[in-house]
Amino acid sequence: MxxxxxxxxxxxxxxxxxxxxxxxxxxxxxxxxxxxxxxxxxxxxxxxxxxxxxxxxxxxxxxxxxxxxxxxxxxxxxxxxxxxxxxxxxxxxxxxxxxxxxxxxxxxxxxxxxxxxxxxLDCGETCTNKQKPKPIQVPVSVCSESCPPGTRKAARKGKPVCCYDCIPLTCVQCHLEFWSNMQKDDCIKKEIEYLSYKEIIGILLTAISILGSCMTSLISVIFLKYKSTPIVKANNSELSFLLLFALILCFLCALTFIGQPSDWSCMLRHTAFGITFVLCISCVLGKTLVVLMAFRVAVTEIA
Structure with a gap:
């Protein structure tokens, strides 16, 4: 038709x-x-x-x-x-x-x-008002405005689908592998960013870590071979071996910060580095105190 x-x-x-x-x-x-x-x-x-x-x-x-x-x-x-x-x-x-x-x-x-x-303009028979009329609220073609963040749509009974009320949302904790978006109204999957072994910084850090641990191990072997010599004995061999062992662990701790993280690596990296670093500082402080005490004894005998 x-x-x-x-x-x-x-x-x-x-x-x-x-x-x-x-x-x-x-x-x-x-x-x-x-x-x-x-x-x-x-x-x-x-x-x-x-x-x-x-x-x-x-x-x-x-x-x-x-x-x-x-x-x-x-x-x-x-x-x-x-x-x-x-x-x-x-x-x-x-x-x-x-x-x-x-x-x-x-x-x-x-x-x-x-x-x-x-x-x-509120005119009578003649309009003498020289003021310009101000524009009013433009009419909209929707029944309800869009709901703001933190609220949800609730349909009105007996009304079209475009008519709804905005009801505040209750806070819901996101899953462990998710976090909230910028509007705080949805959970999105976390983007995991980590230092890879294929990156230049990862390669350099790995090389330095391995090289440092190898050099420290070589020095430990030399100290072990000549542990009976007066120089090694005078240098407090026990603290020296403990310091070298702690330095090796410190170098190797850098490797735990490279590669895709896991639950074990995340727990190990901070704990292991903190313990080994404190151990190194303690050994250095112990050797310093030993040298200081030796100088005090020597000064007392001379006096």
Missing amino acids: WVGTEAWIADSQIAMLDSHNILTGAIGLAIPKAQVTGLWEYILDVTPLDMYGNGIFTEFWETTFNCKFYTNNETIEQRKCTGREDLSGVQGIFTDMSILPILNNVYKAVYAAAHALHKV
Whole structure:
């Protein structure tokens, strides 16, 4: 079934061309007949003398009545326009009142805006208020506004799906492998970032850790081989071996910070490094105290 607008549904030429009767039973939408009061009288009352200096109106008048407004310097080639020509006898678009139904919509729209301004400005019979009207709250095409973060939608019984109430949410703790987003209204999976062995910093840290532990082990072997010598004995061999062992562990602790973390590596890295580092400092402090005591004994004997 065809549904046509007023632009073509009532056109007789289209109906004549409908040889296959495809428009039979069509439904048309048309503008109701109406009359704009005073429009015909206003159009006929227009004269070029009232529109002096308007080039468009002058051209319209000359074309309608096939005459010419001219000055003294121009050659007379057409009949001179007097400005008193009668528009009532002219058949044209300008005087065609068959389009009044369309013009009536414009008429009603203009008067609706005028009455609205009249009411907003609180005018009486005449409007002397020079203030400009302030714009109001633009109408929205939704039943309910979007719910803010921290609330959820609750449908209203007997209402469309776009109508709902916003109810505050209760806090829900995210899973261990998730954390909340920036809006604090959803849990998202954690992005795990760690130092890989394939990265340049990871490779350098691994090389330094292994090299340092190897050098410390080599020094430990040398100390062990010459532990009976006076130099090693005078250097407090017990504390020296303990210090070297702690340094080896400190170097190796750096490897626990490289690679994908796990529960064991996360617990081991901080605990092991803290213990080994404190052990190193303790050994250094112990050796310093031994040297200080030896110097005090030597000074006392000399005195």
